Amino acid sequence: MTIGKKAVVLFSGGLDSTTVLTIAISEGYDVYALSFDYGQTHKSELEAATRIAMRLGVGRHVILKIDLRAFGGSALTDDIEIPKNRSIESMGEGIPATYVPARNTVFLSLGLAWAEAIDAGHIFIGVNALDYSGYPDCRPEFIEAFQRLANLATKAGTESGVKFEVHTPLIAMTKKEIIQAGLALGVDYSITSTCYDPSPAGEACGQCDACLLRLKGFAEAGLADPASYVEGKTL
Numbered sequence: 001m002t003i004g005k006k007a008v009v010l011f012s013g014g015l016d017s018t019t020v021l022t023i024a025i026s027e028g029y030d031v032y033a034l035s036f037d038y039g040q041t042h043k044s045e046l047e048a049a050t051r052i053a054m055r056l057g058v059g060r061h062v063i064l065k066i067d068l069r070a071f072g073g074s075a076l077t078d079d080i081e082i083p084k085n086r087s088i089e090s091m092g093e094g095i096p097a098t099y100v101p102a103r104n105t106v107f108l109s110l111g112l113a114w115a116e117a118i119d120a121g122h123i124f125i126g127v128n129a130l131d132y133s134g135y136p137d138c139r140p141e142f143i144e145a146f147q148r149l150a151n152l153a154t155k156a157g158t159e160s161g162v163k164f165e166v167h168t169p170l171i172a173m174t175k176k177e178i179i180q181a182g183l184a185l186g187v188d189y190s191i192t193s194t195c196y197d198p199s200p201a202g203e204a205c206g207q208c209d210a211c212l213l214r215l216k217g218f219a220e221a222g223l224a225d226p227a228s229y230v231e232g233k234t235l
Contacts, residue, residue, distance in 0.1 A: 013049030175217025
């Protein structure tokens, strides 16, 4: 247990980040949850993040608005078609259109700024290097490089002796293992939002990479995904 330690948790309201948030709470951290309204097309995740933060009793949850649509370059922030019905094998080949340029670098930098402001030495992020869509900013090498940067580029790291640590508890886990770990901690996955292209009612499409990887994880765990899907679109 790390009672009394503060942690900023990057929190989208999806399956992975909800699991990470719950892990941080279970390990005794005083959690500050940080979500981003960055111009993404799938805003239902922010509604999910708000619901989950309230249910888990998070002391402070900030939704920070930054407009990455000003840059575009991604199916999530531009008028680019979201890939659908790709095979699991093809998801590991190349970087997909849903990659948002430098997103995790931007998010971690803002999380670091908040962490330094509140004297928190810990940042949690739900990156995963196994069941993921080929994003370069989900790799262990990136996290290690950012942690070095955090300790070189801050007043806290250079003058106050603070050693920032970026926690990635899911990075070497399959989606099945993530789900099992979350369920063991009591995570209610029915209120999480993972889909890149949800319906106006917030139902998951069941066809984008995020949905397919999520459904694969539940299937491998021998479970039905409790989230709401557009009728007839699940595995």
